[in-house]
Amino acid sequence: MAQKEVLGTPPEGIHPTYPYKVVLLGSTSVGKSSLAYRYVKNDFKESLPTVGCSFFTQMLNMEVATVKLEIWDTAGQEKYQSVCHLYYRGAHAALLVYDITNKETLNRAKLWLRDLEKEFLPDEIVIALVGNKVDLAAEREVATEEGEEFARTRGLLFMETSAKSNYQVNDIFMAIARELLQREQEKARAPSPHGRSTVTLGESRVRTGCCRL
């Protein structure tokens, strides 16, 4: 596509816009809707249970391009899983959300990862593992290291967040946007082996843990 070539060698004055589909997956009540609501509206309120899917958009002005995130916030109940399959098709990024006070939700996130890995090739989708509700540290069941270690071995972005106290919510979406743009640039460079690869925003594919404070 023409747009992608533009990104590889951006001519003066051209600031392309990239729309990306980002899907939130995870058990019920881990805070998927709350994360989306905090990120887009910078507010926290008790969400109604999501039935089907709800939608959010956010524009991000990055250095090389404008990123338009189209956020698909899916229903969490396991019974809805076959419906959720409809929703992650064609996604550019996925946030696998678990609740740090509920170990079972991390296992569920791992199952989601398995599903995604069946559907996508590794370079087709950016996946982040997100441990939400760090404001409830006293009830923690999943150690930070546990989530982090799992993410590292599987090549996922990782962050712990709190939609309630607004901790690292912006950061995780920003990290995803950066990773998406970087992949876009790598893809644009790849077809022309003679092109000079001077721009390197990050060295490795596996960028786990880089986002932790």
Next chain:
Amino acid sequence: EYEEKTGRAHKPLSPKQNVRKNLDFEPLSTTALILEDRPANLPAKPAEEAQKHRQQYEEMVVQAKKRELKEAQKRKKQLEERCKLEESIGNAVLTWNNEILPNWETMCCSRKVRELWWQGIPPSVRGKVWSLAIGNELNITHELYDICLARAKEKWRSLSTGVAEVEGEDAGFSAADREASLELIKLDISRTFPNLCIFQQGGPYHDTLHSILGAYTCYRPDVGYVQGMSFIAAVLILNLDTADAFIAFSNLLNKPCQMAFFRVDHGLMLTYFAAFEVFFEENLPKLFAHFKKNNLTPDIYLIDWIFTLYSKSLPLDLACRVWDVFCRDGEEFLFRTALGILKLFEDILTKMDFIHIAQFLTKLPEDLPSEELFTSIAAIQMQSRNKKWAQILAALQKDNREMEKGSPSLKR
């Protein structure tokens, strides 16, 4: 009040101040004209100017009077309309109670009743009408409800004390599954109509909602609790006594469309969506083409609307009116309502792209006007090339079955 105001306007008022203060003066009310003499330290006005000002003043008073008269007439009309509405609701209650309900079997399908029904069932008889219309095919008695509830309570107890359960008739549904489901009910109750503040912990209907959902998971362990159910049960609780609400709830969920959705029978859901699209194209071809072009499939908005019977997406009073006619016309009215919503917002939806349509339809405007919506729904024809909803749906189901038979490799 009106006479008092116009009476005051007859008092001689000085025009000067108003002219002086504000050249663009528009008399919003005659009471705004204040009596004031010209200050003594100023020279007298020339006669011509005084005459002109008097004339201007008189014109203003005339205008103000006219306006007040108009407003008074409007208020009177509004009052009359309200009285008429209240009277018609009162009359409707009488008609429902004295004529229709005692002769339900013979009258429920008459033209007159159907028309009255369309206008909305008065809240005081709503529960009764819903119960009768939904019926009790499952023959659930109050005793059966008590038994299911007792069983649910036993489960809650054994879960909280950690006593291992004897595997009974619902073996095959793992203990973890059931536990998750019971936990989820607890969680969702507090997230059901939170702004009404009656289903939350400590609220008057918290235990009722908990009981009905718990009893249902014991009555139908094969279906269990599915998110969205709490809204349906809550709407029924608002209109019926507990046991009757349970009976209506179980029978409602037992209808083919609801069963397809709550069992998340994906293939059947897609058939419903396909039937919906037949009528979508027929009624709103332009919008249909726009949705197709943007890859906007019906599941995006229909799932939420159908699962919760609009109780989560429409204002509650409006949702109840949709339920009224849904009880009269059955599942096809759910899809007709969807088309009515799309028709109502056709112009703005045609100008939106995928994500904005999706956002709009999954979060409808809170001030959605009920009369306009029902006018819009009324304009939707549920006939496509002389075929009705049920026929189209049956034909699509048949096609699906044949396709599955023909190519077993395509089976999911």
